[in-house]
Amino acid sequence: MKRIFADVIQFRGSHYDFGHMQGRLLKDSFLVRNREQQWKVRKPLFRIDPIETKQVFERLAPFMWEELLGLQDALDWSIERVLMEFGGYRVNIKPSGCSILVGDNYMIRNYDYHPKTYDGRLVVFQPTDGGHATLGLTQKITGRSDGMNDKGLSMGYTFMNRRRPRDGFVCYMIGRLILELCANVEEAVQLLKEIPHRGSFSYVLFDSSCEMPFIVETSPRRVEVRQGYTCTNHFKILTEENRRVLDDSNKRLQAIEEKDNLNGLEAFRLLNDTDKGVFSKLYGSWAGTIHTSAYFPEKLEAWCALGGDQEPTVFDFTEWLNGTDFPITKIQGEVDTDIPFVNIEKADWFKCR
Numbered sequence: 001m002k003r004i005f006a007d008v009i010q011f012r013g014s015h016y017d018f019g020h021m022q023g024r025l026l027k028d029s030f031l032v033r034n035r036e037q038q039w040k041v042r043k044p045l046f047r048i049d050p051i052e053t054k055q056v057f058e059r060l061a062p063f064m065w066e067e068l069l070g071l072q073d074a075l076d077w078s079i080e081r082v083l084m085e086f087g088g089y090r091v092n093i094k095p096s097g098c099s100i101l102v103g104d105n106y107m108i109r110n111y112d113y114h115p116k117t118y119d120g121r122l123v124v125f126q127p128t129d130g131g132h133a134t135l136g137l138t139q140k141i142t143g144r145s146d147g148m149n150d151k152g153l154s155m156g157y158t159f160m161n162r163r164r165p166r167d168g169f170v171c172y173m174i175g176r177l178i179l180e181l182c183a184n185v186e187e188a189v190q191l192l193k194e195i196p197h198r199g200s201f202s203y204v205l206f207d208s209s210c211e212m213p214f215i216v217e218t219s220p221r222r223v224e225v226r227q228g229y230t231c232t233n234h235f236k237i238l239t240e241e242n243r244r245v246l247d248d249s250n251k252r253l254q255a256i257e258e259k260d261n262l263n264g265l266e267a268f269r270l271l272n273d274t275d276k277g278v279f280s281k282l283y284g285s286w287a288g289t290i291h292t293s294a295y296f297p298e299k300l301e302a303w304c305a306l307g308g309d310q311e312p313t314v315f316d317f318t319e320w321l322n323g324t325d326f327p328i329t330k331i332q333g334e335v336d337t338d339i340p341f342v343n344i345e346k347a348d349w350f351k352c353r
Contacts, residue, residue, distance in 0.1 A: 001335070030346065110278060111146065153297070308336075
């Protein structure tokens with residue numbers, strides 16, 4: 001078993017200052033040093049166009065462009081390097097897992113991916129220059145793998161396939177855009193219909209007014225909307241976009257759907273306990289469960305646990321929005337793997353594991 005942690009980062013202020021603060025934290029960190037080694041082994045399969053990327057951000061969320069500029073200044077990097085690492089536009093994604101269950105005023109999510117990609121950061125941000133305050137787990141620093149905003153809108157996504165990508169935003173930056181730009185599910189659905197999608201993902205959207213969550217199936221070619229309480233890694237409408245082998249996705253979906261009328265804690269245990277058929281230990285296959293998160297839109301509360309069979313760390317977002325900082329600086333956990341986590345140790349990118 002490997003002991004791991006995620007930093008809890010809290011900030012109130014402008015996007016530029018937020019980016020600059022993150023850049024100072026990242027400078028000479030394991031995250032940055034490991035990514036420098038990564039590009040010596042993995043050739044980027046995408047092109048960075050700073051002018052086009054700036055135009056897209058300035059149209060949708062100009063304050064997020066300011067965050068990227070803050071990162072650039074603190075790290076003393078070129079804008080091309082900042083966009084390659086943190087821009088969230090025109091980037092390929094590896095296959096992954098992930099499972100989501102929504103019930104009576106809760107959304108529980110397993111984030112399944114590879115340890116060498118994990119930021120290990122839970123960020124709480126209250127901007128003063130535009131956008132909603134948000135709480136969520138980061139991906140590639142500026143993106144969000146899942147989270148909730150100050151209106152109670154909660155979001156998580158699941159991977160479908162990486163075939164035939166097109167120019168557009170990747171999942172984690174789309175997650176960030178949803179949380180900062182949208183006040184409710186309806187606005188989030190409309191945003192997902194309007195923005196360009198790089199790959200194929202389902203976005204699960206839930207807020208306190210929802211009787212049933214919305215699941216938006218997206219690909220570079222089409223966007224469809226349905227409602228449902230569970231989501232793993234295959235489309236139900238865009239079936240032509242599905243991968244050929246869906247055994248694991250169907251198995252996890254069945255394990256979730258066999259249970260009903262669960263309260264929030266029971267649903268959390270269903271996804272986080274390692275003996276319930278949903279939690280995954282396939283870390284070497286880019287599909288091991290790293291964190292389980294839970295969002296409660298009505299009371300603006302969030303839970304997070306690293307690894308399986310864990311008790312969640314609880315965050316009262318309402319208190320934080322009223323000015324009371326969380327007392328903890330790290331979430332501690334354990335995972336059953338020997339693969340390095342890039343936020344806490346040196347990772348050898350010349351090895352497949």
